[in-house]
Amino acid sequence: MCGIVGLFLKDISLEANLGNLLSDMLISMSDRGPDSAGIAIYADKETGRSKFTIQSENAKTDFAALPNYLSKHLNCNVETKVNDTHSVVKIDESATSKFSEVLASFNPEIRIMSRGSSLEIYKEVGLPKQVTQRFNIPQMSGRHGIGHTRMATESAVTTMGAHPFNTGLDQCLVHNGSLSNHNSLRRRLRREGVHIETENDTEVGAAYLTWKMQNGATLGEALESSLEDLDGFFTFVVGTEDGFGVVRDPIACKPAVMAETDQYVAFGSEYRALVNLPEIETAHVWEPEPATVYFWKH
Amino acid sequence: MLEFDLQENGLRKLNSALHDQKENSNQTVWKVTNPKGSHSIAVGIDAPIEVNIEGSTGYYCGGMNKQANINVKGSVGPGVAENMMSGKVVIDGDASQYAGATGHGGLLVIKGNASSRCGISMKGINIVVHGNIGHMSAFMAQSGNLVVCGDAGDALGDSLYEAKLFVRGKVKSLGADCEKKEMRPEHLELLEQLLSDAECDAKPEEFTRYGSARKLYNFNIDNSDAY
Numbered sequence: 001m002c003g004i005v006g007l008f009l010k011d012i013s014l015e016a017n018l019g020n021l022l023s024d025m026l027i028s029m030s031d032r033g034p035d036s037a038g039i040a041i042y043a044d045k046e047t048g049r050s051k052f053t054i055q056s057e058n059a060k061t062d063f064a065a066l067p068n069y070l071s072k073h074l075n076c077n078v079e080t081k082v083n084d085t086h087s088v089v090k091i092d093e094s095a096t097s098k099f100s101e102v103l104a105s106f107n108p109e110i111r112i113m114s115r116g117s118s119l120e121i122y123k124e125v126g127l128p129k130q131v132t133q134r135f136n137i138p139q140m141s142g143r144h145g146i147g148h149t150r151m152a153t154e155s156a157v158t159t160m161g162a163h164p165f166n167t168g169l170d171q172c173l174v175h176n177g178s179l180s181n182h183n184s185l186r187r188r189l190r191r192e193g194v195h196i197e198t199e200n201d202t203e204v205g206a207a208y209l210t211w212k213m214q215n216g217a218t219l220g221e222a223l224e225s226s227l228e229d230l231d232g233f234f235t236f237v238v239g240t241e242d243g244f245g246v247v248r249d250p251i252a253c254k255p256a257v258m259a260e261t262d263q264y265v266a267f268g269s270e271y272r273a274l275v276n277l278p279e280i281e282t283a284h285v286w287e288p289e290p291a292t293v294y295f296w297k298h
Numbered sequence: 299m300l301e302f303d304l305q306e307n308g309l310r311k312l313n314s315a316l317h318d319q320k321e322n323s324n325q326t327v328w329k330v331t332n333p334k335g336s337h338s339i340a341v342g343i344d345a346p347i348e349v350n351i352e353g354s355t356g357y358y359c360g361g362m363n364k365q366a367n368i369n370v371k372g373s374v375g376p377g378v379a380e381n382m383m384s385g386k387v388v389i390d391g392d393a394s395q396y397a398g399a400t401g402h403g404g405l406l407v408i409k410g411n412a413s414s415r416c417g418i419s420m421k422g423i424n425i426v427v428h429g430n431i432g433h434m435s436a437f438m439a440q441s442g443n444l445v446v447c448g449d450a451g452d453a454l455g456d457s458l459y460e461a462k463l464f465v466r467g468k469v470k471s472l473g474a475d476c477e478k479k480e481m482r483p484e485h486l487e488l489l490e491q492l493l494s495d496a497e498c499d500a501k502p503e504e505f506t507r508y509g510s511a512r513k514l515y516n517f518n519i520d521n522s523d524a525y
Binding site: 250270271272273 | 353
């Protein structure tokens with residue numbers, strides 16, 4: 001099972017409503033997976049600044065002391081916005097390469113959920129309704145976003161096993177399905193020096209895409225080669241700084257439905273996820289073809 | 299006519315009301331509003347009634363249908379009319395994967411396209427698709443007829459038994475043991491009837507028939523070493 005949703009806005013007048021629409025879509029998919037939920041949202045990019053979303057089990061104490069520590073050690077202006085167990089941290093672009101090292105020196109237990117300039121990822125164990133409320137997702141605005149609700153099969157129900165997975169700067173991935181060659185692929189990627197944290201299959205898929213792109217592939221090329229190298233069932237929805245994409249494995253037994261109007265392009269595991277979108281009755285609704293990469297850009 | 303708002307009254311109430319209808323029911327026409335992609339709408343009916351669903355549905359719409367005419371004014375999710383026994387299910391829009399799977403009888407009409415595994419393991423149902431069908435359609439299909447007015451995807455009729463497949467457009471590839479067959483007068487006659495029942499104006503002569511080469515499901519003494 002698992003439920004995935006995605007919403008890409010063409011009409012900027014809907015941007016203030018993105019979090020609300022996306023939360024509603026994800027909540028409608030709750031019975032496809034009750035274990036954990038997450039949302040990736042692309043919003044307010046600032047030139048010259050990098051953005052990280054971080055997560056801590058001891059958010060209160062960690063996030064109180066963190067801003068001063070970071071500005072001292074990164075030697076730049078640091079802004080943080082605490083949101084429950086997560087915090088969005090903005091730093092000067094020039095300090096980006098030092099960030100993870102400095103963060104680990106502050107507390108190695110703090111996890112980086114996303115890196116980039118506009119991407120923010122929020123994910124926790126629980127139902128979509130609880131998770132979206134906890135982080136106030138309905139109040140968030142943005143240009144596009146993707147979401148996931150998980151029925152765990154290949155690894156434990158934990159925050160780090162929740163989707164979306166960050167695949168690179170401003171890139172993320174959600175997955176419906178299960179990969180059967182994730183153990184051998186994880187060993188291969190680790191030999192190549194790729195950092196993989198959990199025993200989760202999707203994290204391996206995400207790491208695979210990151211590794212391909214680090215070696216010069218575009219996202220489209222990385223997705224194309226995933227059709228060769230990943231064994232198992234998958235419908236992937238990926239987010240990038242300027243758009244979102246969809247790819248299904250050649251057997252395509254994991255469901256997918258898409259809708260497009262002049263205002264948006266939307267993805268859902270089921271049509272139920274799309275029913276409350278504006279003017280859905282007149283939208284072009286179709287099922288994405290297997291083994292075909294789809295992409296929309298602003 | 300009875301009108302039933304699904305969002306207001308819920309699925310169980312609808313399906314149990316439909317299950318209560320008998321052979322001589324006076325409530326012969328039902329209208330279901332606000333389906334909003336819900337699953338299992340109008341499943342398990344056994345009465346000669348008409349059910350009109352005003353919008354798109356989720357999984358398994360019209361599953362196990364006996365006798366009823368079910369019309370969907372929209373598209374349907376996976377498994378429409380799965381294991382249908384008799385009656386007629388008509389979809390105005392598209393159907394997702396495994397439409398009409400394992401169906402024993404009746405007629406399923408899809409006016410748009412059907413995706414993968416259409417008619418998988420069909421056992422006597424007739425399926426007419428006005429548009430195209432996806433890959434692995436009619437996999438292990440045992441009997442009945444699958445008529446496709448558009449194109450068929452990869453591996454059509456893989457491991458086919460005795461179902462007949464008629465395709466007007468292109469077939470991307472044939473599955474194991476599925477082959478092109480001669481179109482005889484009785485096939486043209488059958489097609490004409492199915493197309494007319496499905497309100498489709500395609501001409502029987504435009505179709506190609508495919509069927510089982512019967513090499514896979516008959517025991518062949520030359521293969522005895524393989525067992």
